[in-house]
Amino acid sequence: MSEIAAYSADRSLKGKLRRRLVRLAERRPARRGPGRAMVSFSFDDAPATAVTEGRAALESHGLRGTYFVAAELSGRTGPMGLNAVREDLMQAAAAGHEIACHTYSHLDCGQADRATIEADVERNTAALSAWGAAPATTFAYPYGDVSLAAKQALGGRYALLRGLHHGLIEAGTDLNQAPAVGIEGPEGEVLVRDWIDRAVQRRAWLIVYTHDVVAAPSPFGCTPGTLSRLIDHALTRRAEIVTVAEGVLRLAG
Ligand SMILES: [Zn+2]
Numbered sequence: 135m136s137e138i139a140a141y142s143a144d145r146s147l148k149g150k151l152r153r154r155l156v157r158l159a160e161r162r163p164a165r166r167g168p169g170r171a172m173v174s175f176s177f178d179d180a181p182a183t184a185v186t187e188g189r190a191a192l193e194s195h196g197l198r199g200t201y202f203v204a205a206e207l208s209g210r211t212g213p214m215g216l217n218a219v220r221e222d223l224m225q226a227a228a229a230g231h232e233i234a235c236h237t238y239s240h241l242d243c244g245q246a247d248r249a250t251i252e253a254d255v256e257r258n259t260a261a262l263s264a265w266g267a268a269p270a271t272t273f274a275y276p277y278g279d280v281s282l283a284a285k286q287a288l289g290g291r292y293a294l295l296r297g298l299h300h301g302l303i304e305a306g307t308d309l310n311q312a313p314a315v316g317i318e319g320p321e322g323e324v325l326v327r328d329w330i331d332r333a334v335q336r337r338a339w340l341i342v343y344t345h346d347v348v349a350a351p352s353p354f355g356c357t358p359g360t361l362s363r364l365i366d367h368a369l370t371r372r373a374e375i376v377t378v379a380e381g382v383l384r385l386a387g
Pocket residue numbers: 178179236240276277
């Protein structure tokens with residue numbers, strides 16, 4: 135399976151309706167909001183530049199991020215460049231960043247049956263454990279694609295499962311299919327800036343995601359400058375920047 139083919143996942147009307155209908159099922163609503171604005175910066179897959187440049191941007195402010203890793207992609211080159219290898223990610227983990235789960239093969243959880251989803255996630259769990267990573271407490275659905283079977287299979291395994299539909303996390307938000315906003319493409323910076331402002335107004339939690347972080351990014355990534363400006367914006371607006379795992383703990387606490 136090439137990653138390019140993978141990125142043309144189910145964009146049909148049927149796929150969109152399925153994702154929307156599934157948002158009504160197998161819900162696990164957050165009992166409370168964070169009480170203050172929070173922003174998480176996450177990196178899906180994760181390209182090597184997300185580790186080098188992403189870490190540099192966050193760590194210059196003493197902050198940490200979340201890497202949703204699909205272990206089979208590790209060390210492979212795709213449309214977002216070379217993906218990070220074990221050493222990159224374990225060094226990030228040692229520095230306090232979160233290593234989270236994104237399925238082993240970047241499986242489309244909206245299309246696969248329950249047994250296939252469970253086996254693929256199990257395989258990623260084993261691979262990350264063999265790397266020396268702590269057990270992941272959060273998960274991102276590849277392509278943001280979700281089915282009822284996926285929510286049933288995975289809902290109990292993780293404290294939070296992230297999709298790709300836009301929104302904020304506050305009291306009542308489904309933690310089995312949590313929203314996120316992407317820094318992707320030329321409009322990504324303005325879009326995420328606007329969502330940071332909304333999170334501040336509502337004292338809600340925004341999870342941001344991107345992929346590669348490089349001067350000439352793929353359509354799924356952003357530049358180091360964009361990432362830095364968005365981190366600065368969140369800090370200026372006095373949002374707290376936390377990993378996704380830390381954010382869930384705040385909801386519970
Ligand atoms: Zn992905």
